[in-house]
Amino acid sequence: MKPAAIVALIAAALFGATTASAEAPQDIQAAYAAQAGAGFTASAQRGRTLFTTRHGVSADFPACTQCHGTDLAAAGKHAITSKQIEPMAVRANPQRFTDAAKTEKWFRRNCREVVGRECSAAEKADVIAFLRAGS
């Protein structure tokens, strides 16, 4: 075995179990797009609509922008606890959408809360396309 391969194996053993493998936002978006079915193309415009619409299901969290703000390159603020939320725009925060499991977890929680139901794979792809814009 070549030394480089050994190093890679050791690195994988050391970091693989505890840290999520770094994924790329475009790949996570593509995976949702594939789930949405053949012929689907993600739309940043539809993503913007979903993200900025006042769904009004929850009094505390009527829209995504309630916590994430309207300037997506700036930090947001949790509507209840006031804890700072790092920017959603990939261009401002390269950590966004680099962990598929984390992405899925927050879509599940926040769509239930804000939209009142889980989002479809198509909607998730659209929102990521919107938040990747300009990156």
Added chain:
Amino acid sequence: MKTTLLFGALLAATLAAPAQAGSVTLPSGAPPVWKSECSSCHVAYPPQLLAKQGWQNVMNGLQKHFGSDASLAPADAKTILAFLERNAAPDGDRFDAASGRITDTRWYGRKHHEIPSSAFRSADVKSAANCQACHEGADKGRFSEHALTAVGRRFED
């Protein structure tokens, strides 16, 4: 003084120490998932600040966690609950709160009785859940009245 009395007094002093000092030491060996999950929306509250039953109630109601969906993958929830139970305050004392709110414990009430409710509603604080608005080292378990932020100092006495 009888030995038992002395022992009792010493024990009481030892037990009271963390709360009196206003600080707790975050338990070593905290699972990373506790930190990452429990500090996404607020500081990860130290396990010692709530009794076991309170934490169990919190972890059983994550789908509606004080008005937010904080549901977790079952494996993560199990890991976190085990850690909380291991380090929780004992049931039946001043860290009891069936609601799961640390702010409902007798300990919290006594520590904050002089703070007007308007302070918690102010724009700088917004919620009693926002410990770090007033307590500089809240994320490290430091709640001493000698380590307050500018906002915290404003509301002191």
